[in-house]
Amino acid sequence: MRASQQDFENALNQVKLLKKDPGNEVKLRLYALYKQATDGPCNMPKPGMLDFVNKAKWDAWNALGSLPKETARQNYVDLVSSLSSSSEAPSQGKRGADEKARESKDILVTSEDGITKITFNRPTKKNAITSQMYRDIILALKNASTDNTVMAVFTGTGDYYCSGNDLTNFTSATGGIEEAASNGAVLLRDFVNSFIDFPKPLVAVVNGPAVGISVTLLGLFDGVFASDRATFHTPFSQLSQFPEACSTYMFPKIMGPTKAAEMLLFGKKLTAREAWAQGLVTEVFPESTFETEVWTRLKTYAKLPPNVMRISKELIRKHEKQKLYTVNAEKCAAALERMPREEYAKALRNFLFRKAKAKL
Numbered sequence: 001m002r003a004s005q006q007d008f009e010n011a012l013n014q015v016k017l018l019k020k021d022p023g024n025e026v027k028l029r030l031y032a033l034y035k036q037a038t039d040g041p042c043n044m045p046k047p048g049m050l051d052f053v054n055k056a057k058w059d060a061w062n063a064l065g066s067l068p069k070e071t072a073r074q075n076y077v078d079l080v081s082s083l084s085s086s087s088e089a090p091s092q093g094k095r096g097a098d099e100k101a102r103e104s105k106d107i108l109v110t111s112e113d114g115i116t117k118i119t120f121n122r123p124t125k126k127n128a129i130t131s132q133m134y135r136d137i138i139l140a141l142k143n144a145s146t147d148n149t150v151m152a153v154f155t156g157t158g159d160y161y162c163s164g165n166d167l168t169n170f171t172s173a174t175g176g177i178e179e180a181a182s183n184g185a186v187l188l189r190d191f192v193n194s195f196i197d198f199p200k201p202l203v204a205v206v207n208g209p210a211v212g213i214s215v216t217l218l219g220l221f222d223g224v225f226a227s228d229r230a231t232f233h234t235p236f237s238q239l240s241q242f243p244e245a246c247s248t249y250m251f252p253k254i255m256g257p258t259k260a261a262e263m264l265l266f267g268k269k270l271t272a273r274e275a276w277a278q279g280l281v282t283e284v285f286p287e288s289t290f291e292t293e294v295w296t297r298l299k300t301y302a303k304l305p306p307n308v309m310r311i312s313k314e315l316i317r318k319h320e321k322q323k324l325y326t327v328n329a330e331k332c333a334a335a336l337e338r339m340p341r342e343e344y345a346k347a348l349r350n351f352l353f354r355k356a357k358a359k360l
């Protein structure tokens, strides 16, 4: 099958997220194929002998002669796909071997009655998600995809469901904010893809306030059961960040564009009942009976025929999957290229030093 314009655009985003520098030779080839696919055969005057960089680029493009645009586009997509898989394969192999045995204290994974329960378990930090927790969740979902789990359920320990990304995650990166942004973008892409790909029913038991990525992800869940104590807050503009987890696509679909903008642009915090009225939450329960009622319900659902639920989910998700990957890759690329670094750094400083300021 020929690569479409959309495949080409996905590949352009994919290149920005490569974990390893592919080297000059490959970069020249990518440049040449890109130019051929977009502008056609080389039409630039030859640079002078001493203009080494532009001369090398011109040579690579010119060498493609009259290769048709469509073929160049296909070759570009194929080359990026081979680079993406070769840069990911070794680390995934390694991860599979040593992470399986890892005990995670901040993400608890238990299995009972066909339900794999994945618990944010860092209550002293309101269950903020560290880089390791992202990796633990990717692994937990991968395992639950293939073992005898019927459904996976997320919940939190303590008074919060989850306070979102740990804002100190990338402040200690040795390579500064650029390295932090690049590592964060790759981790985020893999993390969100693991929710897009999860093949079985996925449910959130929102026991308390939810912030940031723990809210945006809910658009990818099949059921969201909330205590009436829960709130839903996405303060992205306040933090100089862009909404992630495909929420720019899913939230307008779920609640309509103006209500989605109220959350994602203006950071309006919703009560559980408001979130239910917008369609983000399936059902709200009184705090006093929340745990008993929800878990009784989920145990009943987990007795439904697993294969039928899996195939139904596949039929529901199938037409959206490619779109979701694209939206996810776009957001990660935007975080790398378009995030206003100064404003973000200022928002982080405000959070990190807020307690000291409050004492003044």
Ligand SMILES: CCCC/C=C/CC(=O)SCCNC(=O)CCNC(=O)[C@H](O)C(C)(C)COP(=O)(O)OP(=O)(O)OC[C@H]1O[C@@H](n2cnc3c(N)ncnc32)[C@H](O)[C@@H]1OP(=O)(O)O
Pocket: 124, 125, 126, 128, 129, 163, 164, 165, 166, 167, 168, 184, 185, 187, 188, 211, 212, 213, 214, 235, 236, 239, 241, 244, 351, 355
């Ligand atoms: C690679 C993937 C990148 C994905 C990006 C995702 C984007 C997001 O998720 S954006 C959302 C980020 N989250 C926030 O902005 C919330 C920040 N936290 C707060 O506003 C408040 O802590 C709170 C409203 C959640 C709770 O306030 P409260 O006064 O009740 O408690 P605190 O004393 O503030 O918190 C207790 C303790 O927990 C630490 N903490 C809470 N949330 C976070 C967090 N998100 N990151 C890091 N640390 C957090 C807080 O600093 C306190 O720690 P100390 O007791 O050590 O001071």
